[in-house]
Each structure stands twice: as C-alpha cells, then as structure tokens.
Amino acid sequence: MRDFSYYRASSADEARHAALQSGAMLLAGGTTLLDLAKCGVMEPETVVDITHLPGLGRITVDAGGATIGALAKMGEVADHAGIRAAFPAVSESLSLAASAQLRNMATIGGNLLQRTRCSYFREPDVFPACHKRNPGSGCSALGGVTRNHAVLGTSDTCIASYPGDLAVALVAFDAVVELGGRTISVDDFFLTPGNTPERETVLERGEMITAITVPASAAAKNSTYLKVRDRQSYEFAAASAAVGLEFEADGRTVRDIRVALGGVATKPWRARNVEQALTGKVLSPETVEVASRLAMEGAVSHGANHYKIELAPRVVARAILKVGGLV
Amino acid sequence: MTIMEPRKHGDASDGTVGGRQTRFEGNLKVTGGATYALEYPVEGLAYAILVQSTIPAGRVVSVDAEKALAAPGVLMVLTPDDDMGLLVASDWGGNRPENQPYYPLPRQVQYNGQSIAAVVAESREQAVEAARLICITYEQTPHVASFNDTAAGEGKVMDNLTSGWGDAEAALADAPVQIEGEYSTPREYHVAMEPHGLTVKWDGDQITVWEPSQWSHGMARSYSEWFGIPYENVRLISPFIGGGFGSKGAALAHGAVAAFASRKLGRPVKLALTRPQNFTNYGGRAATRQRIKIGATEDGILQAIVHRGASETSTYADWPEQTGAATPILYKVENFSSQHRVVPVNAVTPGALRGPGKNPSAFGIESAMEELAYKLGMDPLELRLKNYADHDYQSGKPWSTRRLREALTEGAEAFGWSKRSHEPRSMRDGNQLIGWGIGCGTFPVIQAPSEAMIRILGNGRVEVVSGAIDMGQGTYTILAQTAAEVFGIPVDQVEVHLGDSRLPGAAIAGGSMLAGSILGAVHKAATAARDELIGLALNDEKSPLRDTGANTLTFSGGRIAAPRDQGPSLTLSELMAALGRDEIEILRNTLPEGATAQEQHQAWTSMAKVQGPTMGEYSMHSWCAHFAEVRVDEDFGTVRVSRIVSAFDCGRLYNPRLVESQWRGGIIMGIGQALLEEGLVDQRNGRTVNGNMGDYLVPTNADVPHIEVISVGVPDYGASALGGKGVGEVGIVGVAPAIANAVFHATGKRVRDLPITLEKLI
Ligand SMILES: Cc1cc2nc3c(=O)[nH]c(=O)nc-3n(C[C@H](O)[C@H](O)[C@H](O)COP(=O)(O)OP(=O)(O)OC[C@H]3O[C@@H](n4cnc5c(N)ncnc54)[C@H](O)[C@@H]3O)c2cc1C
C-alpha cells in the first residue's frame, strides 16, 4: 500500500476543494477505500477525511419522505424506526448487507459508491487487463470465472455487477442523490459500462454526496427487500429484489408497483417493464410469474452466471407475492 | 474494573481425566494475554514480504530489482539468483537425500502464486510498496490448470493405495442390483483464523523461531537441516496457535526465506503471509473425483464394491488425497477393489486438511450407499445396519472397539428418524422442502511415542512439561487434568508448559494422535514422580509419614496420607518441605525400554515410529454417524441445514466438554464443505481467483443450526493407554454426504459434486 497524506476536512466546502486535487479521495467509513487500496486498485495520494463534517449524519423522516445524511452509518439507517416504518425495503437492504462490524463503520454515501466484487478487478498484479481499472487494457473476466458477474446492462468492455444492496432499494422508490450543488435521481446517478466502464456514476471530481432523499409513497411503505445467496449471512446477493406495492381500494388490483433488482446487473436495476405489466392488473401467482420473467429482457450470460437468468425472476416473483400478501 | 465474573468450574470431578474442565488457557485467550507468533515483541525487527509468480508454469528468466532496492527503507531483495546455500530437509518419514540443495525461491515456476522473490524493509508497508517495483521476466510453458483440464491425463496409480479382496468385478456383474456414480470434491482450504507467518532471530549459529506449529520438534528439525546446524541450535516456540487443521505441521518455504534473510541481515525478521497467500503458499485439500460401483442382492446385501479414485497433486510432489480410505472399512463386503491415482497439475502441493482421505472417501461411499437404498426402496438406516461389518474385512483383524451400530441406532433415536417418510420430496413446510440424510464417518487411531516431564515443586505446584502443542483442541487442559488426577490436587495447582521444541518430544498434533500419544507419556511420568515421592515419604527419616508403617500412600483432596487414616496427612508443599526438597523432576517416554538417543530424536522429529491402525492385533478406528435435516427453497436452490444429530464412538473421552466442541467444529466445517467451499480456478492461468475470505465462503453463525452430539463410545484400552481414540478429525467425516443425502431426500436431486450451491438445484 502506497503512502498517502491524510487531511481532515472541517467543512463541506473545504472537503470539495481538497477533493479537486489530483490523487485526492474522500474517506468516509473506509471499508471500500482502504480495502481496495490494499489490493492496489485505488491509489490515493491524499485521503480527505469527511467523517468529522457536522450535520451530515442526520436521518429525518416525515410525511413527505426521508432525508438520510451521507455520513449516516448503514447500521443506524437500518435500525431507524422511521425508516423501518415508511421504507421497510431500505431498512432490510441494509440489515442484510455486509456484517454488523461493517455496518457500524460504513456510511450511506460510501455505500452507494462501493465498487464491484469482480475478482479480476481486485487483483491487478495477476490480471492486468481490466477496462474498468485501466481503460483500453481488456477485460479478464470475459472467458474467466464469471459466477458473480452481471447478466443485465453489460457491454463488450465490462460485465462486472454492481454488488450493493441499498441502492437497489433506493432506485425502486425514486430516491434522489443530493450533491450539494445539484440533485439527481439514483437511477440516473449510476451508469452502465458502455464503452466507459471506468465511469460508474455521474459524480464529478470535487463533488460530494451530502444526502439521499426518498419520497414517501404507499408502495414504499408496503415494501420488502429479498436477498438470495448461498450463505445465510455476510455474502453479496446472487440475486435480490426490492419490491413495493400499492393496491387499489379493492385490495387486489395493482395501483402502483416498484421493482428493482440487485446482484444481476451492472448498476442497481429498475425493472420498469415488470411494473408496467402488472400495473392495473389483478395480482395472482400466474400474472406475477409471467411478469417477473420480463425482468430478464435483454439478459446475456457469460458461462457460469447463466443461473442468474433463471434465479432472478423467481426472486422478483417471490418478493411481489410477499408484499401482495400471496405467500 | 471487573472484566468478567470469576468462572465456576463445575464439580470437583472436572479436575480428573474424563471431567468437563473448562479450557485451561481460555482466560488468557479471551483477554488477549496469549501471545501468538507474530506478536512477540522482538527489538530491531525487519519485515519481509513475498512476491509471487503470476504465471502457472515456466522459468524466471530475470528479476529486475534495481528500483525496489532503491526504494525507501528497503534492506534486501531475494530472488532465484540468490543461492542461499540451504539443503533439502527430511520428508515426513525422516528420509533425506544427501546434499541436495534447497531453493525456497525457485527459478522453476510450478504454479501461479508461487513465491519467487522476497523484499525485506524497515516496515512492512515499505516492503509491499517496493515489491511492486520489481520487474520479473518469465519464459512461460504450457500448464495444466486442474485435473479436469484435457491435458491433465489420467495421472499415475498409487500402488500402495491399491487394495482388494474377492473378485469384485465378477461379483458386481452377477449382482441383481447395481448402482454407479461419480462423486467429486473441489479444492478446499484450511482458512485457520490465525494466518501463517513467523518471527525469527539468530544469535550466532543459534536460531529462535516463533511460528505457529502443530509439531514443534518436526519443524525445528527442518530448520536445522536447511541451515546445516545442530538440532539443538534451533528453538521453535509455539505456545498458542489460532487453528491449524493440518496446515501447520511442516516448515514451509517462507520460513526458510525469513530465516535466511535474518541471518544475512544480522537482524530479526518478521514475515506474515497475507490472507490470499494462505491460499497459495501451502496446499489445502486436493480436488478429488471417484467412481463407485456397488452390487447388492435384492434384499440389500452388498456383494461387491468397485472404487476408482483420483486426486490432484502438484507437478513436483505426490500428495494423494486418498478417496478409497473409508470405502473398505465402513461395510461388510466380500468382494472389493479400490485404486487411487494422483494427477499432477500446476498447483501448490496439496496437504492434510481435517479428516484427510477419509473425508472425500466418505462423501463417495456414503452418497453411493443412499443411492443404493433408494434403488432398493429401503430405508438407508436399515441398509447400513444390514451390512454392518463384524470385523475389518481389509486387514482381516477384529475391531478393537466399534460402536457404529450404537451410533446409528442411538443417533436415529435422538433425531427421530423413525418419523421419516421415505419418498423424496415428501416432506414440506411452505416453500421449503425438508430432507433427512445420514452419513457415516471414521478415522483411524494412530499413535507415536512421546515424552513428558513432571516437576513437583517445593511450593506444592506440579508442572507438566512437553513440546506438544495446543491449537485449540485442549492439550493444556487434559494434561492438567491428568496430573491433577495422579496427584489428587485441584487443576489450578498444575502448570502446563507446551509448544517449545526445547521441551520433551511429542507426536505431531495431527491425525488425531496427539492426545492418545502424549497422555500416555504424561501419565507415565506423573505416576513415576508420585512413586518417587511415595518412596521418599515412606523411607526418608525426615518424613512425618515414615512411621505410619504403610507401604503406600493415598493422594486425594490435595492431601497425602497413609491409607485407612493411619497417621498424619500433608499437602504436597508440606511434604516437600519436610523432605527438604525443592523439586522432584521425572522424565518418561513411551518408547521401548533402552531406546537410543538417536531413536528418541527420530521418534519426535519424524513419522517413522508412528503406529498405524492395524499394526497390532486389532483394527482401531473412531466412528460416527451424522443425521442431517435440510430445508431447501426450491425456487432459489438455497439449502439451509436446520438440525444435526451426530453420534460418535471415540472411546473414552478425556474431557467431554472439549471433545464435544471439537466434534461441533468438525461438523461446522462439514457444513461449509457441503454447501459453500470451493477454490475457483481460472483455467487460463491456473490462478485461484477466490483466495480471500470475502469470496471463499465458510459458514457464519447464521449457517450453523442446533447441533446435538452424543457419545456412544466405551473405553478402548486396545487403542490407547487411557482408553481414548481420536476425536479431532472424525467430526467432519460423513457430514457432507449426510447433507447431500438430505438434499436428495428433500428435492429428488442427487448432487454428486460438492459444494451444493444454489445453481445446482434450480
Ligand atoms: C467484506 C465485505 C462485505 C460486504 N458486503 C456487502 C453487502 O452484502 N452488501 C452491500 O451492499 N455492501 C457490502 N459491502 C460493501 C460496504 O457496504 C461498503 O464497503 C460500504 O458501504 C462503503 O462505505 P464507507 O463509508 O466505508 O465508504 P468508503 O470506503 O469510505 O468510501 C467508498 C468510496 O466512496 C467515496 N465516498 C465516500 N463518501 C462519499 C461522499 N459522501 N461523497 C462522495 N464520495 C464519497 C470514497 O472516496 C470512496 O471512493 C461489503 C464490504 C466488505 C468489505
């Protein structure tokens, strides 16, 4: 691990300013940054510690929705009574993520910006070819061990999946990222790899996430996050779904439904085609099963990750049936 | 501040052999007072790190270390160009080629991740940073990534592992019911909590090595032979070990590198392997595959078993993971044939990992037996009992003890097996299919001569001194219990000193042989020390017990007295004071009378004197039967183990509490093996791509269900002096097939290749 200098920012402006220098990186909980620095993937010259900035850890929930400060800890948000009541999927996505120790360290802003778990990305010495790390160098994952790679949103240059859970719940409920000067929906915040897999978000140098806001909705209140994996705990998703549902007054016709997928796509994946197929329909196991399959429209597998195309719609279907009261 | 309440030790009988004494060194460990190898405060340390190959096969043409040497803090770079002047050390059997040079950083690259250079610097961070500046030029040659690679071929037959009797092929062909299956297990790793590494320091031609070790004497011998110094000049210190599971029994190349660097620099050196290097610097369990054919009558009597197995080994050493190890002894069968091959691939040489051989072997035969049961439409428990082996058909010898029948029946009773419905997919709870399965396991009783010293001190304390080690299995505790029992004193009046090659010699803590071996020596030494004390007490004119007229003395409740209350009773310290003695020191070993110094050295530092399970009159083994319940979410293919009952015959248990925890540990590792663990190899360059704990998954607490363990053993004095058989290895053997069988019962899908990950079930 290369030597770096450490700078503790005392105001948001100071942090943004410091982050403008080349080689500077913001440091929140450090659970992604230090991990990847030790792997030789991220090489900060200066780390700008933002954990002492005042006011950025606040969580507020009111009738309009929730505002979660960028420095709020994963564990705090998961356990927040207001979040649990109004956004169960958000709370669950966090309590099912990582481990208790990590959730106590890691922040919400850092969580959105966690990097892929592609093994090839994480081992530069052995696998120099990685477009995401080093644009133009190739992609070692293609033709390699791909069990955890994405089937949706991939390109010829990169098939790495976005591993996080929280962002999946956020994208389902139209959450917005506050960047100080501007705001952007979580869906638009993340980019698919295309020809520039090194660009994962629209964040510009010197920009900082200050908060995330999630508008309240009936669907968000009746929501769940379902995460499927081989190990019962402390593993990234093989496939996951964040789903929220609001019925019409008849209690069976869908008024509003939100579906997003994790573990299978290059970014947190909103499945609007599934939502459209079910909106206005009477919810039944059959309609749900057929609609859930639409989530895999355009999916492409690369060897060992083929199972995700079969698994993900089943996860979506179960989550919908659960919030619909059918299982 | 009170850190914790004082512990209660249960009743007084805990302090005797067979009592449930809590872990003797437990407080030290949980309060951070136990010092591990990399934590010794040695002055003036330099830090070494390893640079590993990024190609699977070929030659190092050159190493350009100029920039690294110029980097801040760098003291030294070692490469294949450095002739360290080392000699090859003895193998496990104590055999050693004459004057063969040893290159811990070889020029020849045999696998991806092999160490080929080392950087030593003032700090670890500086060494790591400098290592990135090293430029290595290779000449790459074609490689074989795994034994599934078409270039791997069939490998070579291990003649010593070929076994058979009767006419298996003919009996199989004649059998009215036949099944056949191929079973495979992937590369698996130890993943001990404490990674490998060492601190090493020279004083002239004396070397001290602080290194986690399952065998302080055997590893000390390697250091002495590598460096051509007398054995006595090496001191290997290893009082606490954070788990070994078979990986810490031998000195490894990185140890030689650190010791050489330290000698050359004239400074102590610390070398800690990174977690990923713990997947490449030494081998885990080899990948295996085995084809099993079983022939039976229509009422389920076995007629023949034909077994053909193979395991991966490296291109530079043969290490067989013996897939036919359990196959011949679990059941009664008159016709049997087994063969095992090793297939060289470009990987680090595999090694022993909990239950070596027996473990993958049991996965094969115990899966196949259930396949046969379903083919016959018979309860798998009934099939097993019906083919119960009354003696060892392989050696022809009687069992010393074998309570596998009791393990099966009492385990079944505790599990509620009789409530099972036979048909696959017939038990369900909502979305979840429920399945039950059985897996039997076994592990041989092996033993080696050992030596121990007992010191009775003037203050009344008793010391047990041995170079044996404790990696968590409980050596400290049971040795303290043994001495406490012999002297009739509380356990806390005993001190135990372990884990130092300068102390009396002991068997390796491996193959479940240490407890049986070292207890024999400690018991012998303690009894001899007590006899000496009795002799003095009855004869020395200063002794208050002299005039009792007794011809022996009793030791109980911390007091020494003549039998039947004649005369005074004294504590140990009072008696020692009366005798005017500061110390009584007795050394005893379990070698035959009159063993030479040379034979003693050989006994502690090689496997040459190990007694196998069938070398005497009997065939001696531990046995177990696991009953597993799984819940499978059929939509997702996820398997959760919801309940396990395991019954064991390990003879007499020296400390049931610690034994139970070893069994549970084995079972938990078995859950990992069944459902999660697999080294994933990139076929293009032979690299294991998930060599870290984020990607190589072992069970978390959430994956571990309620585990009930039952002992059905009886003391087996044919197997060991105090009646115990081995307990550490057997716990894992048979767990994976029990789970695979339960998955079949739940889903109707037979998974023959581990681990049972979700994509295999959807
Ligand atoms: C073993 C392990 C298992 C894990 N399992 C899961 C899991 O199951 N599910 C899951 O979702 N996640 C998982 N994670 C990821 C974990 O959630 C993230 O590492 C964590 O949320 C990152 O937060 P942090 O505060 O530590 O970020 P840091 O490491 O401090 O920062 C991460 C990145 O974000 C940047 N950054 C941080 N804060 C800001 C900000 N406010 N504005 C702009 N940039 C910022 C940093 O510069 C850095 O590039 C796991 C991580 C580990 C190590």
Ligand code: SF4
């Ligand atoms: S999938 Fe993406 S991150 Fe992984 S190696 Fe290819 S380019 Fe790099």
